[in-house]
Amino acid sequence: xxxxxxxxxxxxxxxxxxxxxxxxxxxxxxxxxxxxxxxxxxxxxxxxxxxxxxxxxxxxxxxx
Numbered sequence: 001x002x003x004x005x006x007x008x009x010x011x012x013x014x015x016x017x018x019x020x021x022x023x024x025x026x027x028x029x030x031x032x033x034x035x036x037x038x039x040x041x042x043x044x045x046x047x048x049x050x051x052x053x054x055x056x057x058x059x060x061x062x063x064x
Contacts, residue, residue, distance in 0.1 A: 006033070008048035011041055018042045
């Protein structure tokens with residue numbers, strides 16, 4: 001299975017579900033992701049990844 005990044009919206013939703021009283025296990029099952037990932041999100045040890053839209057030429061110049 002390929003790893004996917006959670007969006008900022010998904011991070012917020014996970015935190016909200018935990019505050020509403022769902023268990024970490026219930027949230028992990030709902031999102032289909034590992035329990036430790038949910039634990040890291042609700043404790044603040046994981047932040048959503050934000051990607052900027054770069055042109056291919058920008059990426060090449062940064063690799064040098």
